[in-house]
Amino acid sequence: MATPSALVLKCESCGKEVPHRVLRGRVGGKGEIVFEGVVKCSACGFMRSVVTREAKPIEVPMVLSWMDRSTRTTIEMGPTERVAVGDAIPLSEGRAVVTALDSKGRRVQESLASDIDTIWAKRADKVWVSFSVNMGNRTVARRVLAAPDEEFVVGDIVDLGRDRVVVHRIRIAHRTLREGSVPAADIVRAYGRVVRERTSR
Numbered sequence: 187m188a189t190p191s192a193l194v195l196k197c198e199s200c201g202k203e204v205p206h207r208v209l210r211g212r213v214g215g216k217g218e219i220v221f222e223g224v225v226k227c228s229a230c231g232f233m234r235s236v237v238t239r240e241a242k243p244i245e246v247p248m249v250l251s252w253m254d255r256s257t258r259t260t261i262e263m264g265p266t267e268r269v270a271v272g273d274a275i276p277l278s279e280g281r282a283v284v285t286a287l288d289s290k291g292r293r294v295q296e297s298l299a300s301d302i303d304t305i306w307a308k309r310a311d312k313v314w315v316s317f318s319v320n321m322g323n324r325t326v327a328r329r330v331l332a333a334p335d336e337e338f339v340v341g342d343i344v345d346l347g348r349d350r351v352v353v354h355r356i357r358i359a360h361r362t363l364r365e366g367s368v369p370a371a372d373i374v375r376a377y378g379r380v381v382r383e384r385t386s387r
């Protein structure tokens with residue numbers, strides 16, 4: 187394991203928690219990462235030898251769902267990190283939101299990473315927005331993928347596959363909007379009417 191060039195430590199002389207340059211040292215350890223060496227405070231120049239211990243990261247099992255599919259994966263975390271339902275987890279592409287946690291055989295709201303059996307998460311890069319579309323003689327359900335922060339505006343025209351639909355109201359958690367805009371992530375259902383593409387002017 188490579189020796190770090192600097193460590194953030196609390197200086198024994200000036201008391202500041204600042205980067206300390208590593209003058210010499212080595213890294214070892216099995217269950218944890220142990221650094222032994224000599225460091226120099228960047229604030230006051232005080233030199234001392236230190237031993238630091240840091241827990242090795244662990245692989246936490248995660249079930250990641252997106253649209254109708256779920257995949258089993260793992261995510262690297264510090265064992266003392268806390269995870270809670272609703273937390274955002276950065277992925278290599280995009281991010282996920284924790285929807286449930288199993289810890290020591292139980293469903294919990296929050297847990298230490300080292301106690302987690304499974305993190306249940308869903309990708310948050312895109313959300314489905316549900317539409318009820320009035321086609322004239324009938325109403326059909328449609329949905330469209332959108333970025334969570336993409337604004338939907340009452341009165342705007344939205345492309346839903348073959349149909350172009352004018353949004354006339356948007357239902358969110360506790361009310362229905364008849365004007366204004368709302369991000370895709372907050373939409374419970376949007377209501378629209380099919381519009382003909384060729385309008386007479």
Ligand SMILES: [Zn+2]
Nearest residue numbers: 197200227230
């Ligand atoms: Zn110092």
